[in-house]
Amino acid sequence: MKLQFLGAAGTVTGSKYLLRGEHAQLLVDCGLFQGYKQLRLRNWSALPLPLREIDAVLLTHAHIDHSGYLPLLVRDGYRGRVYCTQATYELCRILLPDSGRLQEEEAEYANRHRYSRHKPALPLYTEADALKALERFEPQDFEHEFTPARGFTAQLLPAGHILGAAMLRLHSAQGSILFSGDLGRAQDPIMRPPTPVAQADYLVVESTYGNRHHETENPQDALCAVITRCIERGGVVVIPSFAVGRAQALLLAIGELKAAGRLPLTLPVYLNSPMAADVTTLYRQHQTEHRLSEAQCAALGRTAQIVNTVEDSKALNRRKGPMVIIAGSGMATGGRVIHHLKAFAGDPANSILLVGFQAAGTRGAALAEGAQSIKIHGEYVAVRAEVASIGNLSAHADAGEILNWLSHFTQAPQQVFVTHGEPAAADALRQQIEARYGWRVSVPEHLQSVNLEGSAPASEAAPRPSQTLRLHRIGIDTYQEPVLFLRSDCPVCRSEGFESQSRVKLSLDGRSVVATLYTVNPPLLGETQAGLSEAAWRALDAHEDQEVTLSHPDPLESFAAVRGKVFGASFSAEDLQAAVHDIAAGRYSGLELAAFVTVCGGQRLSLNETIELTRAMVDSGQRLHWQRELVLDKHCVGGLPGNRTTPIVVAIVAACGLTIPKTSSRAITSPAGTADTMEMLAPVDLDLPSLRRVVERENACLAWGGAMNLSPADDVLIRVERPLDFDSEGQLVASILSKKIAAGATALLVEVPVGPTAKLRSDEAAQTLGQRLREVAQAFGLRIEIVYSDGNQPVGRGIGPALEALDVLAVLRRDAGAPADLRQRSLRLAGRLLEMGGRAAGGNGLALAEQTLDSGAAYAKFLAICEAQGGLREPPVASYRQIFKAPRSGVLRGIDNRRLARIAKLAGAPRSPAAGLELHQHLGAQLQRGQLLFTLHAESPGELAYAAAYAQAHPDILLIEA
Ligand SMILES: [Zn+2]
Incomplete structure (x- = not known):
């Protein structure tokens, strides 16, 4: 099981x-x-x-x-x-x-x-x-x-x-x-x-x-005290309550208090839940399943006036106290009670009485914690009423x-x-x-x-004691590298001869990971403890104090080929298969990964090596098959902020009946990846079965590829390339193509933006990359076309997940102010894909793309895809903004894309999704001094100040010449 x-x-x-x-x-x-x-x-x-x-x-x-x-x-x-x-x-x-x-x-x-x-x-x-x-x-x-x-x-x-x-x-x-x-x-x-x-x-x-532990105070006494206090003030007691269970317990208690003369018989009690009334009837029909007598059940029904219609419910809000209103939902997450809270929470004469468990994040929990205001229907309602809780009325042990x-x-x-x-x-x-x-x-x-099968009792599972230690989560973020911390005098270090920087294999319940060891001094860890970094903790799916087995990992034989390459040898297909396999399995340390990336850097990989690296990377992970003859995909060779054409292109192409299951990445070094942007509009974190369902229904998806385990070695390599800031042509080609081949594409359109501050800085470099992409794609039978585009300036207005998502929506919705450049680029790419997919003859793709976008068909398709992925949502908006104006009059002659992206990142993107930068001008604009250049968006004042300071220190990011 x-x-x-x-x-x-x-x-x-x-x-x-x-x-x-x-x-x-x-x-x-x-x-x-x-x-x-x-x-x-x-x-x-x-x-x-x-x-x-x-x-x-x-x-x-x-x-x-x-x-x-x-x-x-x-x-x-x-x-x-x-x-x-x-x-x-x-x-x-x-x-x-x-x-x-x-x-x-x-x-x-x-x-x-x-x-x-x-x-x-x-x-x-x-x-x-x-x-x-x-x-x-x-x-x-x-x-x-x-x-x-x-x-x-x-x-x-x-x-x-x-x-x-x-x-x-x-x-x-x-x-x-x-x-x-x-x-x-x-x-x-x-x-x-x-x-x-x-x-x-x-x-x-x-x-x-x-x-x-529930209070020992009698809940009836507590209830009586709260209600009495409130009716002496002439106030209204509002009690959020589950319709089932709590409402009946309340009615029982109030009925008994009235019968005992402890509450006035004339005190109006409203049960504003026709549902709770029906439920009360059910208690009568299941007489043998509870403690109440028939008479008590009948009394329950008489204790309160039932409020049936919405009109009567609204009328209650205009009534004056004293009175008691019981209404759902029990945690004030919805239902009629929130209208009563809106009406009565602001008056200190009134009381709000919480009688059940209030789950974290609900309005009930906020009230219990003493919130000064609560948000209802998008507005804040001040809480001045007395808030009381009676835990002892709970239905939970x-x-x-x-x-x-x-x-x-x-x-x-x-x-x-x-x-x-x-x-x-x-x-x-x-x-x-x-x-x-x-x-x-x-x-x-x-x-x-x-x-649940054959998990042996604890006493049997214990391996040799000398090699096991108890796990401890230290909470150190080493990004993705598994790191192990041990005391240098611990028994395992002594018997196995482990020292700092040793590679150690950790095994737990059939899972294992190879970690880099660092030794620490006594106060941080006990002698029999093994401390883990967050990455190692996740990889082992560990729990505190579990016993872990430590051993020497198998020798890393594939690294011999990396050493050989340093000294001028070439990689064979087998070398690369072995190395990539070990890399994907997490067996390379950070140092070894850096060496691998270095020997592949620049243009050190031959065509054959690039093909074999691509093949090894495809083989290292999962491969999707779509059972369709033609499966389209697109890719943009990064470096151009705001170039978020993918959602628009996919919507157009899918609206024309072609298959385009698009998986994208999150940002690695940029302020937003396509997956980050799409996540502002719909859930993107789909597992494979959900992804298939979406594609079967809509011919397309716009999902994050991370959960698919496509080319996992690539993810590991990217993590070391990032701090090294290397460009490696062979690895870039392998990285792009391995993901697309693994994702099941049969025809691929690659956009290569070229510009002085784009990833590809010269036409020559772009052409060489394009050529290499073609050659390697051909070796895998993947049809490929390359579009070179202008990489001189950002595309659209927004830079950052939510701001880019707004641009995408504006184009799809055909808003009057939608960014024209984003629209044009998207149409051009979609047109090429329509031609590749045989929907339009050569040269007619653009017109068909235009027609599909302008008729609303593309937007309808986009909505359907979002719906299938879990529902369209509106991007968040940042709370802090600062505008930047032109310091002098003149013409906007240059934009430093890299530094502009850096400003957006300093403002918090993509971690704070609403953060980033909105660019109001394009190259060639004739500017007057004081005219709006860009607006910074941030989710905290600190990040705003940080980004603004950087922008002020680099006034030439936007180069204005007279
Ligand atoms: Zn329950």
């Missing part, structure tokens, strides 16, 4: 676990991510497998962070059944269509009020999608064993969290695994305690409150309650995975389980996969 964490790892939302058995693949829970934007964005990226390949979905309970992704799953191709308890099904019938409606309303509201950066804002899914998803449900009784898919039996056990909530036990030939789902509490006023479990081979346990529930295990699970918690909570629970029970516990990361 293999388990992959597709959600609820490092966060409390997005619960999704993929369990791959011998014969079938199951998805356990199917929740939405909520909270931080970067989490919510995950809802828009595809799961790492075709949805048709999932055989069954099992839900632990109905909360949206466990069920809310289902409508999307079914819409996008899932065809299996959804198993859960009867009550969970009935709750989903209420919650999922509401979630779809909410998505639609928010998108519609955003479009109407234009506050979203996404134009148009689109719903993640619709009510209709949700209704379709409900058709796939097949409810099961608690405790009853069933077979969700071949090779698995399943059982749902009461978890006590909310109505219908279950933990899930799965059995297969490889063992059993228990998913706790959300665990309820031992003493909940409504739900019964979670089922005690005695055995499971593997356990996935939640940790929402893994670092907290706290750390102590989880540990008590675990005490029922009569045998240690082979491995425990702590999920569904913020990082601090998950790690605190891990430590407590390890300390109290001595079990093997880990906190998985998002998308991490673990093998």
Whole structure:
């Protein structure tokens, strides 16, 4: 069995676990991510497998962070059944269509009020999608064993969290695994305690409150105190609440307080959630699953006035206190409660009462942390009302309650995975389980996969003690080079004779990496510790205190050929295969890489060596095949800021029916790469299955190539070329062509800009490069055409990811002010590709390209590609700007592209995506003194000042002559 964490790892939302058995693949829970934007964005990226390949979905309970992704799953191709308890099904019938409606309303509201950066804002899914998803449900009784898919039996056990909530036990030939789902509490006023479990081979346990203990104060007393304080001020108590579970607990408590005379019987209480009212009815229908009597259930329904219509909901905002309003959503991420917050948060007489867990990044969490204002519908709303929290009303077990529930295990699970918690909570629970029970516990990361087969108990796996050390993450960024730190007096250094700069092989759970060793003095590390740089940590997928085995790596035989080349020998095909293989495997140290790059530098590689280097680089990684006769690609030999033609060219070419699966790189030395720019407009970080889906649907994609593992040796070489600032013709050719061949291209258009400060500075150099590209491409049967272009000045207005993206959008949308040069260059390239693809006769490509752009067909295609990749988004805008004016009158005679790019980088690009530079003039412009030259954009005042100082120190970057 293999388990992959597709959600609820490092966060409390997005619960999704993929369990791959011998014969079938199951998805356990199917929740939405909520909270931080970067989490919510995950809802828009595809799961790492075709949805048709999932055989069954099992839900632990109905909360949206466990069920809310289902409508999307079914819409996008899932065809299996959804198993859960009867009550969970009935709750989903209420919650999922509401979630779809909410998505639609928010998108519609955003479009109407234009506050979203996404134009148009689109719903993640619709009510209709949700209704379709409900058709796939097949409810099961608690405790009853069933077979969700071949090779698995399943059982749902009461978890006590909310109505219908279950933990899930799965059995297969490889063992059993228990998913706790959300665990309820031992003493909940409504739900019964979670089922005690005695055995499971593997356990996935939640940790929402893994670092907290609920207060011992009676929650009714706390609730009574907050409400009493507020009604004495004549204020309004606004309580954001989940419709399921919390709302009923609140109604129960308020009803009892009124009955006991502790709150006025006349105090108006509004339940502004028709959904919560429906849910309350469900509690009556599932009488045996909770502690409430029939009379108590009936009383729940009478405690509050139900607010049904939107009009009545709005009318509440005009009412005066005292009153209590309970409304969703529970973390104030959406729903009717945010309109009440907008209306009531500004008045100190009012109270906002938080009664459930508030995930990081939500408005609820901001309020709990004492935020002075919160952002609602794009504007800031001041918070002057009293903000109070009652943790003890939570439906989740706290750390102590989880540990008590675990005490029922009569045998240690082979491995425990702590999920569904913020990082601090998950790690605190891990430590407590390890300390109290001595079990093997880990906190998985998002998308991490673990093998559940035959992972032996901890005691057996220990290798020879003299060679193992405990791992420690030092947190040193060595860029991509794996570095190991050891104490010089540590037992392994002594027995193996390792010293600083030694190459050491580290092995852990079947993974290994060769690292460069540096020795340190005692205070930094213990005698039995091995410190790792970030790159080594990532490569090993390590966890703190795991035991790692150290050994001597195999001798680096391929380096002999590099030495030979230094002294005048040539590389053979075998030499280059071996060297590139070792380079891609990370076996060359920084020093050895530098030597390899040096012997390939300048024009030291012959045609044959360049061909063999290209071949070796293609062979070092993955190769894509498209099963289409003609697959187009384009490339620009860098060095020209703002030359972002690719998205426009791809849209035009694909709109004419040709196939162009474009993978691009991120910036290495420039202020923006095509992937950085595209990322401002749509998700680009696609895995191979998603990429294929996009290309099958749209004939094109605009993705980042990094995840495809195309020509991985190239990525390693680029990392050393960058600090050395070398140009190597042979390697440049191999680098360009190996990526395109590996990406499956059959015909390639290469643009070579030429200019005094471009990468190619003379026509002669450009022609030589073009010639070499042709010769090498020919050896691989790749059709190639080369376009030489003007490299004297930047293209478009923007330099930097977001600013360039705005230029691209303007051209595609045919805005009146769209940069004409970017448009012309894009049309010219697209025209050539249309001719290469046989869509236009020689000389007619440009006209067809123009027609495709001007008719809107290219923009429509671009939107469709963005949509397929996860949805169009609007580029961010920088907060800090500074304008630069012409210091004298005259003609703009020269632009130093390199230094201009440097200004954009100093302003923060591409790391700060909104940062960069907007150029307002082009070569030959007749300027008056004081006329606008360029505007700097930055995301922080420090970066703005830094870039501005550099610009002021180099006034000749834009050369103005009388
Ligand atoms: Zn829940």
